[in-house]
Amino acid sequence: MDFNLTEDQRAIEDAARAFAQAELAPNSARWDEDKHFPVDVVRKAAELGFAGLYVREDVGGSALSRLDASIVFEQLSYGDVSVAAFISIHNMASWMIDRFGSEELRRRYLPRLTSMELIASYCLTEPGSGSDAVAMKTTARRDGDQYVLNGTKAFISGAGTSDLYVVMARTGGEGAKGVSAFVVEKDMPGISFGAQERKMGWNAQPTAQVNFDDCRVPEANRIGNEGEGFKFAMAGLDGGRINIASCSLGGAGLALDTAKAYLETRKQFGQALKEFQGLQWRLADMATELDAARLMVRRAAHALDTKNPKATQYCAMAKRFATDAGFEVANQALQLHGGYGYLRDYPLERIVRDLRVHQILEGTNEIMRVITARELFRA
Amino acid sequence: MKVLVPVKRVIDYNVKARVKADQTGVDLANVKMSMNPFCEIAVEEAVRLKEKGAATEVVAVSVGPTQAQETLRTALAMGADRAILIQTDQDLEPLAVAKVLKAVIAEEGPQVVLMGKQAIDGDNNATGQMLAALLDWPQAAFASEVVIEGGKAKVTREVDGGLQTLNVDLPAVVTADLRLNEPRYASLPNIMKAKKKPLDVKELGSLGVDTAPRLKVVKVTEPPKRSAGIKVETAADLVSNLKTAGVL
Numbered sequence: 001m002d003f004n005l006t007e008d009q010r011a012i013e014d015a016a017r018a019f020a021q022a023e024l025a026p027n028s029a030r031w032d033e034d035k036h037f038p039v040d041v042v043r044k045a046a047e048l049g050f051a052g053l054y055v056r057e058d059v060g061g062s063a064l065s066r067l068d069a070s071i072v073f074e075q076l077s078y079g080d081v082s083v084a085a086f087i088s089i090h091n092m093a094s095w096m097i098d099r100f101g102s103e104e105l106r107r108r109y110l111p112r113l114t115s116m117e118l119i120a121s122y123c124l125t126e127p128g129s130g131s132d133a134v135a136m137k138t139t140a141r142r143d144g145d146q147y148v149l150n151g152t153k154a155f156i157s158g159a160g161t162s163d164l165y166v167v168m169a170r171t172g173g174e175g176a177k178g179v180s181a182f183v184v185e186k187d188m189p190g191i192s193f194g195a196q197e198r199k200m201g202w203n204a205q206p207t208a209q210v211n212f213d214d215c216r217v218p219e220a221n222r223i224g225n226e227g228e229g230f231k232f233a234m235a236g237l238d239g240g241r242i243n244i245a246s247c248s249l250g251g252a253g254l255a256l257d258t259a260k261a262y263l264e265t266r267k268q269f270g271q272a273l274k275e276f277q278g279l280q281w282r283l284a285d286m287a288t289e290l291d292a293a294r295l296m297v298r299r300a301a302h303a304l305d306t307k308n309p310k311a312t313q314y315c316a317m318a319k320r321f322a323t324d325a326g327f328e329v330a331n332q333a334l335q336l337h338g339g340y341g342y343l344r345d346y347p348l349e350r351i352v353r354d355l356r357v358h359q360i361l362e363g364t365n366e367i368m369r370v371i372t373a374r375e376l377f378r379a
Numbered sequence: 380m381k382v383l384v385p386v387k388r389v390i391d392y393n394v395k396a397r398v399k400a401d402q403t404g405v406d407l408a409n410v411k412m413s414m415n416p417f418c419e420i421a422v423e424e425a426v427r428l429k430e431k432g433a434a435t436e437v438v439a440v441s442v443g444p445t446q447a448q449e450t451l452r453t454a455l456a457m458g459a460d461r462a463i464l465i466q467t468d469q470d471l472e473p474l475a476v477a478k479v480l481k482a483v484i485a486e487e488g489p490q491v492v493l494m495g496k497q498a499i500d501g502d503n504n505a506t507g508q509m510l511a512a513l514l515d516w517p518q519a520a521f522a523s524e525v526v527i528e529g530g531k532a533k534v535t536r537e538v539d540g541g542l543q544t545l546n547v548d549l550p551a552v553v554t555a556d557l558r559l560n561e562p563r564y565a566s567l568p569n570i571m572k573a574k575k576k577p578l579d580v581k582e583l584g585s586l587g588v589d590t591a592p593r594l595k596v597v598k599v600t601e602p603p604k605r606s607a608g609i610k611v612e613t614a615a616d617l618v619s620n621l622k623t624a625g626v627l
Contacts, residue, residue: 007449007452008570008571008574010449011449011452011570011573012570015456015564015565015566015570019564048565048566049567049568062568063568
């Protein structure tokens with residue numbers, strides 16, 4: 001077992017780091033403050049292959065592994081958590097089309113998704129169904145060679161800005177087997193968007209409800225067969241959880257490095273903070289938690305890559321652990337900064353606000369425990 | 380037209396360099412290394428010459444340890460066609476590097492050697508000039524613009540008084556200054572493709588070049604720490620202090 005990154009992975013990491021340091025980090029405070037979604041910059045990221053990380057090459061994807069993608073998202077989120085997380089969602093939605101969509105659907109959309117000429121969102125959650133996603137009420141009624149969608153999706157990253165929406169909707173009876181997945185275009189008649197949500201963090205990307213009111217979608221835009229949508233959505237989320245967990249690693253990494261530098265320069269009681277053993281131990285624990293989280297995330301990514309039967313469990317465990325650890329590390333880093341940590345002049349309060357939501361989305365950390373326990377009892 | 384781009388693996392520009400305790404040099408153990416930024420600019424310019432149709436092949440060459448292969452892969456990922464590593468663990472002086480490059484050029488026959496004006500480790504700013512002298516080729520150092528046409532290179536150079544434009548016959552050595560271009564990021568697909576591009580490794584000894592050191596490093600020390608300044612009461616005091624210091 002080799003815990004070192006390969007030469008390729010180091011090159012990929014360097015590329016992502018260079019991009020994040022030059023294009024994201026210098027702007028992240030301003031984007032957060034102005035609630036600005038930098039479409040131009042995410043398209044620049046796409047030019048480097050970050051928009052179709054594990055999409056196949058024939059449609060412009062980078063054809064990398066989940067582990068490679070995790071390395072990329074960690075670096076991007078070191079520069080800006082909110083933007084990196086958005087790019088990860090675009091990747092997840094694009095992958096669903098690549099993995100489960102028809103050849104025609106792939107060719108129609110993916111070349112423009114990998115270049116981010118088109119931006120994609122993922123629509124599963126509804127106002128009345130979050131953790132209990134399978135209770136969704138959005139329907140897709142068949143009418144000739146079209147489907148007619150009705151319902152509302154909530155907490156949709158990119159809503160109103162994205163060009164494509166991968167939507168899970170009910171084509172059959174209750175339960176998971178009644179759900180199908182569709183690609184809905186922004187300008188198809190009957191789709192509309194709610195007001196922008198006012199959020200604690202993740203301000204560099206829009207979030208809103210997506211409404212379907214007799215929205216007509218061609219049958220050709222269905223991903224896979226009727227009744228397979230929920231399965232696809234869950235498969236997408238296995239990888240999505242790795243991505244979000246990786247974004248926690250990057251944000252927490254920046255918090256840790258910032259705190260370390262602060263302990264080295266800040267003096268109180270006549271000595272640098274780093275001379276106080278209590279603070280040394282705190283920093284050591286933060287580094288330890290973060291490293292443990294990174295190991296779990298990379299193992300889970302590797303399990304997905306190698307189709308390990310326990311991949312779903314590993315993804316859930318890694319998501320739960322890494323997003324909890326990431327938030328805790330950021331919160332501790334804020335505490336180590338004292339009053340300065342609470343000011344927007346330092347990145348800590350932003351990282352704390354951005355990482356907090358990682359414990360909630362892509363399946364709450366409570367649901368991660370449900371999945372883990374279910375897999376334990378299955379064995 | 381073939382362009383040869385020598386590239387050097389140096390301590391990363393973001394790393395705070397530390398001097399070894401015995402004052403023999405900079406501590407490179409566990410330090411991040413990357414391509415010298417001026418070399419990156421040279422690679423970018425060579426790739427742009429190829430994209431414009433002025434060049435047909437871009438060959439990157441490095442003289443250094445095995446790990447310099449990673450630096451060459453970066454050049455390949457940016458768009459160089461193939462790479463050559465002249466492998467050595469010796470830390471070569473500019474003249475020795477120039478001699479090695481001359482030997483490589485004898486084999487490769489490039490029309491243009493495009494290289495960084497200096498490396499950020501030793502800051503010698505000498506290899507390009509020495510190479511041109513050894514080859515008896517024209518040189519145009521500190522380029523801020525390069526145009527290749529009709530067997531000549533029109534090179535705009537940054538000099539103290541402003542810009543100077545030179546027309547040099549090819550073959551020639553051109554060294555890149557900071558403002559020549561902004562290097563591209565290597566894209567992920569190109570990083571993966573770079574693995575499949577040819578990278579030849581040759582032992583330094585196989586070239587038969589005398590690379591014995593001619594200089595002896597006496598000692599390497601950290602720059603002096605900034606000491607506290609003084610406070611002046613009035614603007615007149617400030618001016619008179621500046622005059623005393625010879626600044627005004």
